[in-house]
Amino acid sequence: MALSKTAYVILGMLRKGPQTGYEIKQSVELSTRFFWAASYGQIYPELKRLEEAGLVQGEAQSTGGRQRRAYTLTPTGGEALREWLTSAGGMHFEMRHEGVLRFFFADALEPPEQVDLLRAIRGEHERLREELRGICPKAEQRRSASGDRFPLLTLEWGIAYQTNIIDWCADLERQLSEPQTAIKGS
Amino acid sequence: MALSKTAYVILGMLRKGPQTGYEIKQSVELSTRFFWAASYGQIYPELKRLEEAGLVQGEAQSTGGRQRRAYTLTPTGGEALREWLTSAGGMHFEMRHEGVLRFFFADALEPPEQVDLLRAIRGEHERLREELRGICPKAEQRRSASGDRFPLLTLEWGIAYQTNIIDWCADLERQLSEPQTAIKGS
DNA sequence: GCTCACATGTAATCCGTTACATGATTCT
């Protein structure tokens, strides 16, 4: 019964206490989305499957009319999570970056257009970095409250990662703006 | 008639001259794969679609018995490529990184296991970096031959990118190995 | 009364990988 990575996202999110599908989605948006996204179309069906498999336990919380179903991690689910976290072997790694892809073909553009492209890439990563920085206070609060520093560490990694791409763009923008000098590789 | 990003990969690869599906796949493996992968299951059907749309022109090269069909970029195809390269608006950006995802949940692990995880992540990125470095000579040759420096620049970006993750892991491995000291965020 | 956030879910669709099937040519 191999689980999808997204199933582990759910198990991981539930390890600190019961959550509804809606809340899991919110957590994902505030944290893992930058290195592992998940949509409602995955989360709700996956919760059902995990319940059938006995890894989570759902309970309807009928607080009046509004339907709400919170899921708890079962001991079996906790074991599955731990097993995944400690398992060896190739971890999924994938990147799809249209900006870099375009830049790869930038030979087909005029120099000013090449610089425009870099500026556009940089702009998107700057926006993303701001988004991440906006999340920081929340992550810091949670860290103080729960003592779990890992969400904050991954967030800071994300910010550093964005900064690297931004700097790369800025460097190349400068180099490509001065066409007289021979441009070396690095 | 909106084209998929992978269609643009094909158009881009063909802009330097005719290539077969097989050759396109090889080019992808040596270059764009690290920021935009493509499989035979996409390339061959896409070539057919692009031919029907008049963006590429296929020609059978029956050099004996072995079947071989090389595709050429048509003027319309070249325009489509240029239009994409210069178009504004949100570029696709996606990352799925199981290592970082696991680290996000590393609170559920014992400190030594946390360090093991970081080592495993670092190991994979070191292997990837070696792979990229292995490709460098070829990219440098091509650059000298064609004068197109962009493939080499993206390759160097990839190497720098891997290095950043490797350094991040190494830093954290050191920090987490000394549990006595209070560990700050950055 | 209206809008926004809460809340759950499904169906259509897209994108992409993997595995399979087939066969020719070249190199050892």
Next chain:
DNA sequence: AGAATCATGTAACGGATTACATGTGAGC
């Protein structure tokens, strides 16, 4: 003769997004 590489393609499957459908509760 056999292995590796060249070469093309399809079918099954899996993973994920998007759009849609539905309704409650709280605040303005």
